Amino acid sequence: MVESKELLLETCLLAGKIMMENGSEVYRVEDTMNRIAANTGEAGSISYVTATGIFMGLRSSHYAQVENVHDRVINLEKIVAVNRLSREYAAKELSLSALHDALKEVNQTTPSFSxxxxxxxxxxxxxxxxxxxxxxxxxxxxxxxxxxxxxxxxxxxxxxxxxxxxxxxxxxxxxxxxxxxxxxxxxxxxxxxxxxxxxxxxxxxxxxxxxxxxxxxxxxxxxxxxxxxxxxxxxxxxxxxxxxxxxxxxxx
Structure with a gap:
């Protein structure tokens, strides 16, 4: 149970970080993170997003994590990829661990224009x-x-x-x-x-x-x-x- 909550927070923060570093709006980032948490059974999640940092916690436990946002560029391909994976997770096409792995792959391998x-x-x-x-x-x-x-x-x-x-x-x-x-x-x-x-x-x-x-x-x-x-x-x-x-x- 502890590992699943930690994995949930890591997954939500990773999704939010990718979106913030690539030009997404704050409200869209918070919405995506909260939807991932809600689809995992944590409807009472709390997220707070700024231009330089992301905070998220779960009301059902004392777990909370912080993620730094370093670079801010424009790469809408990554934002689209995160949104697509979030929808697939909501449709139960991906497990939480598979979503986390897919987000890491998106962050590392999504091509930009030459x-x-x-x-x-x-x-x-x-x-x-x-x-x-x-x-x-x-x-x-x-x-x-x-x-x-x-x-x-x-x-x-x-x-x-x-x-x-x-x-x-x-x-x-x-x-x-x-x-x-x-x-x-x-x-x-x-x-x-x-x-x-x-x-x-x-x-x-x-x-x-x-x-x-x-x-x-x-x-x-x-x-x-x-x-x-x-x-x-x-x-x-x-x-x-x-x-x-x-x-x-x-x-x-």
Missing amino acids: FPLQVLSAGIVSSTLMIIFGGRWFDFVPTFLIGSIGFLIAIWVKKKIDIRFLDMFCASLVIGSLAILAVQLQLANNVDNLIIGAVMPLVPGVAITNSFRDILAGHLISGMARGTEAIFTAAAIGVGIATIFTLVGGIS
Whole structure:
């Protein structure tokens, strides 16, 4: 009985951690964890989810566990996989131990998009949004290249240096430098259009959206934490662009 309760808590926390680390909203995480517990016979479970930690306990016993949430990325494939496994468990197609093993496999083996495809997509997003925001087709290819390079720099810095928001700062610094250089070499017309388009893959749109959804759902702490993180990310991008303009203005 003790082992089953411990396994239940571990399974619920693992499901919640996977969802939180990959872009899910807090209310969806709590709902999934509570449903897994209810389908195991623990309808009185208590869960408390924040942007950096998950807490869960069972009213029928004194067992409670805490799980840290470290990285926060966007991988909807993992969220879909957790939801699918939760529904299969509710339909009695999986045992609790099988659900736990399946969640571990999802967390370790669920593929993401390949790195070249991510870079290519960043370039496409940059150039198409530049056109939508009023840019000219002459700037399409430079924006595509600058957006791809900026996204590449962000990923590289994040892997090499474990400092939050430094990747966004460095990427925007490179984007601003390349945009100014492209205009000076007459490879593009408008610096503003290049920069606006190229920084779009870096903008924390999902974090901002989830922040508002959490706040509207009553999860004020998580919503404010995510909102603060999104603000700092946007600030890092803005400071990077402002820095390169300041340096260029000082040199000229």
